[in-house]
Amino acid sequence: MKFYKFLLFAVLATGLISSCSDDDIVVTEPKEPEETLTIEGNLDLEIKDFIWEAMNFWYLYKAYVPKLQDDAFSTEKQYITYLDEWNSPESFFENGLVYSEDDFSWIVDDYEKLEASFAGIRKTSGANISLSFINRSESDDLAGIIRYVIPGSPADEAGLERGMIFTEIDGTQLTLGNYSTLLAPDTYTLGLAQFTGSGIETTGENITVVKQQLTENPILVAKTIDLNGIKVGYLMYNSFVHNFDGELNQVFQEFKNNNVTELVLDLRYNGGGRVSTAADLASMITGQFKGEVLIRTRYNDNIEGLLSENAKMTRFDDMIFDSDESDPGHENHTPMPINSLNLDKVYVIATGSSASASELIINGLAPYIDVVHIGEKTVGKVQASVTLYDADVPYYEKKNLNPDHKYAIQPLISTSVNANGQAYPEGLVPDISKSETWDNFGVLGEPTEPLLATALNQISGNRQLEEAIKAGSFTPVFVAESNQDEDAYRNMYIDDLPKIDPAKIKTPEFKK
Structure with missing residues (x-):
């Protein structure tokens, strides 16, 4: 029986072989080995690699993005394959790395345009x-x-x-x-x-x-109002732009020269800007708190563990620097003494258009002096971002740049609280509610302008401007602002990243 089965198999095999002609034989060519992707020499991958590394280290919401974790990839090949899946750096950043609740991080393909916007x-x-x-x-x-x-x-x-x-x-x-x-x-x-x-x-x-x-000068109106013998400084300030810090300081010198004892700071349309400028402005308003903590900055868990508590503090100061303060020791910059009013009370006009650094001023000053907020509930923007370039790690500063492109990212990297540990994620509620009405808009800086009149009435202790305050009945239902499509809309940013001991920085295993 076993012999029969063997014979049958042999006959069938012979038949199969004899029935195949030469034309039926298919010769398979050996496959060329697949090309191995590498980052070096591939500009698209270089840009994405920079984006991932910078976000992995600095991004405030790193913990909420699985692909930003240090162990997100087991091998470098797996990591490079993931980078290659995205059709552009923009798509990679916006859809692959930014936390879904983050509306304030962005990417640009030309950092010079970004820098120009920050300069007003x-x-x-x-x-x-x-x-x-x-x-x-x-x-x-x-x-x-x-x-x-x-x-x-x-x-x-x-x-x-x-x-x-x-x-x-x-x-x-x-x-x-x-x-x-x-x-x-x-x-x-x-x-x-x-x-x-x-x-x-x-x-x-x-x-x-x-x-x-x-180029917009953020100082729209600066004047001294004589209110029955009380010298009131009025400043309408529309953005925290570092390029105009010298002019801002000069305004406070003029206030001092005019013997100003009360200040109305109008931030009703101010969506934010540079943190160091906000700290300088807080120091101009006061002056008696040099070295005290204005805000305490918080970073992602990784950064928090690498910094001393002192490195997380922004303090009241008595000097302004005429350029970027990122230079260690500021050796290349000329210091400018801050002109301070030494006030123990300030009236701040802030509305639903006031955000970021504007809110930081109100919140940061509150533990030290009486801040009277007139207007509306503010936006509630507590996070700050920074410009990160394709350059030396871990600071990604504008030094030793990759010369082959101009991409930069502006991710949120920190949030802040004041010296009492208070923040304003839901917005700051006014002490005195007052909205602009379209049928009584008023002239900015004039005592009869309704919001300013409200502040002046508080200062004078009488109701001499009551009619100006009451006039107007059409309060609009706000929808949008003309500048809301700009990248820097309601942005608060820093230029000076906290310095970290390089020995403490750990590289993800798959990147070694």
Whole structure:
């Protein structure tokens, strides 16, 4: 039986072999070995590698992003394969590494444009605009109002003024769905309107504005008001821009020269800016707290473990430096003594447009002096970011840059509390509630402007400006601001990363 089975197998095998012709034989060519991906020499991977390493080390929300963990990859090949899966550095950063709850980290492909924006340079008509519903219960139609105009800007030259209302752009009614698109072109025509007793009506008048590169001085109004013998300093300050710290300091020198004893700091449209400028401003307002803690900064768990407590503190100071303070010892910079008012009370106008460094001023000063917040609940932006370049680790400063590209990232790296451990993630609630009304916008810096009048009444202890405060009945339902599509919108940033002992820095195993 066994022999039979063997014979049958042999016959079948012979038949199969004999039935195959030469034409049926398929010869398989040996495969070429797959090309091994490497980061070196591949610019796309170099950029993504820089992004991952910088985020892995500094990102505030590292713990919430699985692919940013030190053990996220078992081998370098696995890591490189992951980088290669993303079709662009932007997609990799925004969709692969940024925590879902983070709306304030971003990436740029040209860090020079980013640096310009931090210096107050941007393309704009010069009109700062707020957009609100006309009648929310009836439609999504919007109206815009000019909050202020940059002096000498195209908007100023075209005749736009604070308080002007418009409902159309290039003949199209503004709505919740189209306002961003209508405000985007470099040239557009505003269809003006006015507030009447029955609402907002068009006037038929048009004004055309053109955008251009402008440098905006954040000091819009600075003046001394004589309030029945009380010298009140008024400062409308719209962004914490380091390039204007010298001018800001000069304003406080003029306040001192004018014997100012009370200060109204107007931050109603100030969305934030540089932390060190905020610290300098806090020191100008006070002066008696040099060396005391203004804010305590918190980082991700990894960074927290590498820093001393002192390295996490931003303190009141008595000097300004004329450039970036990242240079150790500031050897290359000229110090400028801070002009301080030594106040024990300050009145701050802040609204739903006030964020980041504006809120830091209020919160940081609160443990030391009486801060009277007039206006509205603020945004509640407590995190700070930093610009990280493709350069030497771990600071990624603008030194020894990769010359082959201009990508940089601006991730959130820290949050902060004041000296009492208090923060404001839900926003700061005003001591005295007061909103702008479109039918009584007022002139900025004039004692009859409603929000300033509210502060002056508190200072004087009488109600001489009561009529200015009460006037106005149309409080808009806020929707948007004209600058909200800019990267630096409501951003608070630092330039000086805390220094870390290189010996304490651990490299992920797969990167060794």
